[in-house]
Amino acid sequence: MMNPLVQPEIRIDSYLGDGQERSLADDARDGLTRPLKELPPKHFYDSRGAELFDQICELPEYYPTRTERAILNDTATELAAVTGAVELVELGSGTAAKTRVLLDALHAAGTLTRYVPVDVTEGMVRDCAQELIEEYPGLRVHGVVGDFERHLDRVPDPAGPRLVVFLGGTIGNFAPSERRRFLAQIAGLLGPEDHLLMGTDLVKDPEVLEAAYDDRQGVTAEFNRNLLHVLNRELDADFDPSDFDHVARFDAGNEWIEMRLRSRRAHTVTVRALDLPVHFAAGEEMRTEISAKFTRERIDEDLADAGLELVRWLTDPEEQFALTLSAPAG
C-alpha cells in the first residue's frame, strides 16, 4: 500500500544539523566575545520569531510589507510575461505570503511548474509546501531547508526559465561587502534566460524608518528580545530578557537601521553550552540586525558588481520601497 505520507509533489531537503552549517554556537562564540557584541539576524527566526515577524508585517508603522505587496499586485502579470518563468526559487521564503501574488500570475500564464523555497526554518518550508500544492494543482515544491549563505549550491538544477526572488528587503541585512559577495553568488544561480527579483527598502525620513522598527505596540521589541530566548533554549544560556531594552536607530552615515539590545544594568550572563561567561556593562548594546536602506544608484552599482543588469525598476508612488528585476548582463 502506498504510504499516505509520501507526496510525489513535495520534496524537502534539509541541510541543517549536518555539521556543515555555521551554527548558532559558532555565531554566539564569535559575536559575544567581540568589543561590540553582535549576533546575526537569521537566529531570530525560531517558530516564535517567525510568528512575531508575521505580526510585524501587519503593523501600521511597518510600511515595507504592504508597499512591496502593492507593487507586486500592480506588476505581477507583467513580471510573469517578461520572465516566462517555469520555476520560482525564493530565498528566505518564510510563509511565502507575498509570493502567492507571483505564483498566481505565473500559474495564470500557464508556465509555472516548480517552486523552490529556501529558508532556515524547516517548519515554515514544510507547511508552506503543503499549502501551495493544494492551492496550485500541478505545482511541485522542492524545499531547501538551509542557510542561504552556505547552501545555495544545493538549489536544484533549473527546470526551465527561472525567476529567483529575494523579497522583504532581507538583502539589507548583509554588511556591504558581504552583500556584494552574496549577490554574486545569487547571480551564479542564473543562466541567460533567468531573472532575479529583489525587494529593497529605500532611504527616507529617519522618523518613518525608526518607527517601522520600534512600533508602539512593542511587537518589534519582543521580536528582538526573542533572540535571547533562542540563546537560552538552544545554548542553555541564562539571559533575562527583561534586563534588555530594544533600540532601533537610523545610522545616516551608513544609511542603515540598526537594531540593538541594551543592557539595563551591569551583569554577567553564562552561556552554559559554550562554558562562556559574557559580561554586559550598564547601557552596553549588542547589535542584532542591520537593515540597509537603498538608493537606485546603490542598487544599480551592486547589481553591476554582480554581473547583473536592471530590466525593470518597480516602485510605489511615494518611492518608499523598490522591486528590481535584473538579469545576467548580456
Ligand SMILES: C[S@@+](CC[C@H](N)C(=O)[O-])C[C@H]1O[C@@H](n2cnc3c(N)ncnc32)[C@H](O)[C@@H]1O
Ligand atoms: C525578513 S523575513 C522575510 C520573509 C519573507 N520573504 C517576506 O518577504 O516577508 C526573512 C526570512 O528569511 C529567512 N532567513 C533569514 N536568514 C536566513 C539565512 N541565512 N538562510 C536562509 N533563510 C534565512 C528567515 O527564516 C525568514 O523567513
